[in-house]
Amino acid sequence: MxxxxxxxxxxxxxxxxxxxxxxxxxxxxxxxxxxxxxxxxxxxxxxxxxxxxxxxxxxxxxxxxxxxxxxxxxxxxxxxxxxxxxxxxxxxxxxxxxxxxxxxxxxxxxxxxxxxxxxxxxxxxxxxxxxxxxxxxxxxxxxASLPGIEIDEKIVVTSTGALELGKIPKKMVVIGAGVIGLEMGSVYARLGAEVTVVEFMDNVCPGMDLDVSKTFARTLKKQGLKFVMGAAVQSVETNKTKAKVHYKLKKNDKEDMLEADVVLVATGRxxxxxxxxxxxxxxxxxxxxxxxxxxxxxxxxxxxxxxxxxxxxxxxxxxxxxxxxxxxxxxAGKKGHVNYGVIPGVVYTAPEVATVGKTEEQLKEEGRAYKIGKFSFMGNGRAKAMFAGDGFVKLLVDAETDRILGGHILGPQAGEMIHEICVAMEFGASAEDIALTCHAHPTCSEAVREAALACGDGAIHA
CATH class of the missing domain: 3.50.50.60 (FAD/NAD(P)-binding domain)
Incomplete structure (x- = not known):
């Protein structure tokens, strides 16, 4: 011992x-x-x-x-x-x-x-x-799974089984439009599968800034993913090679069914x-x-x-x-600290989504006065050269102090660019601080500066 x-x-x-x-x-x-x-x-x-x-x-x-x-x-x-x-x-x-x-x-x-x-x-x-x-x-x-669903990690799989499929399915149903479901769904959609995402809530990635969530869903639809929103999955039937996903729409109680070769249960952990x-x-x-x-x-x-x-x-x-x-x-007797207000989240699809801090909906609920600075990647030269002009950078700042309260990016390299906003928030920076910081050209990161400029007198390339 x-x-x-x-x-x-x-x-x-x-x-x-x-x-x-x-x-x-x-x-x-x-x-x-x-x-x-x-x-x-x-x-x-x-x-x-x-x-x-x-x-x-x-x-x-x-x-x-x-x-x-x-x-x-x-x-x-x-x-x-x-x-x-x-x-x-x-x-x-x-x-x-x-x-x-x-x-x-x-x-x-x-x-x-x-x-x-x-x-x-x-x-x-x-x-x-x-x-x-x-x-x-x-x-x-x-x-985590749902009642009435039995996981076998072959036909009905969690994220673990989705990483080890014997072959690329022709049809896949993803239960849950959260990070795991959208990431793995986009993998198989790019590889040729017909992917349908069934989600209980009315928006993808529930809890994400609604502006970002809606644009993100439209982008994924353009890539071929299909969505059934506001649907409660009732059960999943399987035989040796296929599955049937039974669901009910919340708005009218209408029942329907989807067939698939593989069902990915991505309903959280x-x-x-x-x-x-x-x-x-x-x-x-x-x-x-x-x-x-x-x-x-x-x-x-x-x-x-x-x-x-x-x-x-x-x-x-x-x-x-x-x-x-x-x-x-x-x-060890020291001062351990975690700033829970500055923990970024990233969805690693293409385009990526990265968020940190407050959403616009949270600020409205709090009754806090805020300003929005927004800049589209269509105005960013580097992004257009990469065929990645979809999406935008959105900064939420205090209306009085200009202090950054939240940052949301839908676009190329979002998971890397979010950290500029994280560092700024950690130091209590204002949007003007980012706007006055020289950014290399041409980079996707210039979109963050442009969004910061948009919080003030206006972006240059908008």
């Missing part, structure tokens, strides 16, 4: 980052992970492999739709699905091995197996029990805390089954902390990473 200052349960983005930071702060640290590789859902069956397929499918789209426009002539490429999956697996391997290397470099012990907490101060892995002055629960989340023994320990949970924590990520049981998807807040890898570093600082 080994004794540690900290044992982190879970080797995903929150867990492995927290373990590395704990070790860097001089704490004797171990990380419990039952998978064969580190990195959790994100690196193994989530963020990283999905981005590999998004990149591959986007490259295929460029080759078949835009190459000849640029004078790049020749036979259009064909899809070798087996090789594409192999490429995806290679990307996973490079990343997960990298985490294992970082553990060795920082002297973090990897306790291989599934962990439980038999009592405060002890973590059981397999038949061994280890002492720990502090325990961090970083066990992440799992796919839920905390994964099974097997930890939290009930016996008396660890408090929220009504939604999340681990309840205070402002320092501590549970009601002394010495036990929780971070990431297991607790309240957006289920984002980078939110978990921030909490992982912050809780390490707290355990």
């Amino acid at each position: 080994a004794s540690y200052d900290v044992i982190i349960i879970g080797g995903g983005p929150g867990g492995y980052v927290s373990a590395i930071r704990c070790a860097q702060l001089g704490l004797k640290t171990a990380c419990v992970e039952g998978r064969e590789t580190l990195g959790g859902t994100c690196l193994n069956v989530g963020c990283i492999p999905s981005k590999a397929l998004l990149h591959a499918s986007h490259s295929y789209h460029e080759a078949t739709h835009n190459f000849t426009k640029m004078g790049l002539m020749g036979k259009s490429p064909s899809i070798d699905w087996k090789q594409m999956l192999s490429y995806k697996d290679d990307v996973i391997g490079q990343n997960t091995k990298g985490i294992e290397f970082l553990f060795k470099k920082n002297k973090v012990d990897w306790l291989k197996g599934w962990g439980s907490i038999p009592e405060a101060g002890k973590v059981k892995v397999g038949d061994e029990v280890h002492d720990a002055k502090n325990i961090v629960i970083a066990t992440g989340s799992e796919a 839920k905390p994964f805390t099974d097997g930890l023994g939290l009930d016996a320990l008396g660890v408090a949970l929220t009504p939604r089954g999340q681990v309840a924590t205070n402002d320092h990520w501590a549970t009601n049981v002394p010495g036990i902390y929780a971070i990431g998807d297991a607790i309240e807040g957006p289920m984002l890898a980078h939110k978990a990473e921030d909490e992982g570093m912050a809780v390490a600082e707290v355990i």
